Amino acid sequence: MIFEDLLSNLSTNPYFGAGFGLFGIGAGAAILRKGLQGSLILFRRHLMITLEVPCRDKSYQWLLKWISIKGARKTQHLSVETSFTQNDNGQIKTSYAFIPSVGKHVFQYKGNWIQIERTREQQTLDLHMGIPWESVTLTAFGNNKHIYYDILEEARQLALQSTEGKTIMYTAIGAEWRPFGHPRRRRPISSVILDEGISERIIVDCNDFIHNSIWYTQRGIPYRRGYLLYGPPGCGKSSFITALAGELEYSVCLLNLSDKGLTDDRLNHLLNVAPEQTIILLEDIDAAFASRESTSHQKSAYEGMNRITFSGLLNCLDGVASTEARIVFMTTNYLDRLDPALIRPGRIDVKEYVGHCTDHQLKEMFKKFFENSDDVEVSKFVKGVKSLHRSVSPAQIQGFFMKHKSSTPLTVINSCNDIFDNGLN
Known part of the structure; x- marks a missing residue:
């Protein structure tokens, strides 16, 4: 009876009723807000799929180009990307591509609505590229990851179309490889005339190496191949390598061993991160190091200019940490100046003399x-x-x-x- 009377008195008390009502409304609103937040988190976690592509990823530029062509074409918020293309006659043409600017954009792909959010961190810089850190985040309904695979594959194919039939020349900038100049038309292998049989032997050997990776694996042989072209200047060594890259549908990575900023660690890193399907070209290898037998009485013209060591180069070519699935071409005008350790089998597998006209x-x-x-x-x-x-x-x-x-x-x-x-x- 006492408890019932207490409840009756409290319920008829206007101050207590008002406070309890406000408390109930506030508690109910808080519970509802938490419920909505939790439901939204569960919805995004189980019914939406998100993909983040940072600017350091190789597919970042591919994706931006794909978005500008295939994706958010109707957006009103754009940023410009200027590029230069070379026609077959060698003329350079300027082109402008409008890509979605920083912010959120929505487009439809294969019946799915996808939100694109391009973000840029002004306070964070990409140390290798010297530009603000960027990323693109794609958000779609469902949990089918294959939709993002299709988008990235389309973006890759679109990028390949722009360089189809051309040879890309890469150069080392910092710790990464960047395209050097414009993609070049593939030079026909028949346009470089070497002595009889040389070109054919190298092409056959390269194709045999490229198509027999399993053979190397089964026998425990490192899957890499080294070539040395030697002979007088002006006899077509570099021209042949460029034409060979076009014949194999490969690109060329130009590496200057006399670069003052090149160290053993950076050299090893560059060889390990070289783009796929590329020929690594070390030109005038004799200018970088003198033979160990001649160092006692003859100094190299480039001695002291670079920071890589001879042992560092040897370890990069076939050491424990050296990369595989790699084709390396070296050229020299003076074979007798090369250290025997550099051109021994395992580092140089094929040597061909490219000399004066026969x-x-x-x-x-x-x-x-x-x-x-x-x-x-x-x-x-x-x-x-x-x-x-x-x-x-x-x-x-x-x-x-x-x-x-x-x-x-x-x-x-x-x-x-x-x-x-x-x-x-």
């Missing part, structure tokens, strides 16, 4: 520049060059042909003495 090269180059010439004219040209009793490089022959590109084959044959004139030597 009869075969003279014939093939003459027929390529003067397609309507007959066998008699070809033979006369070869005899004319041989009568000079001097070695001639393919670069000199090409310069000579360029000088007489509007002349007749007979005029060229009668002008063989001009090969060494006008600074062509």
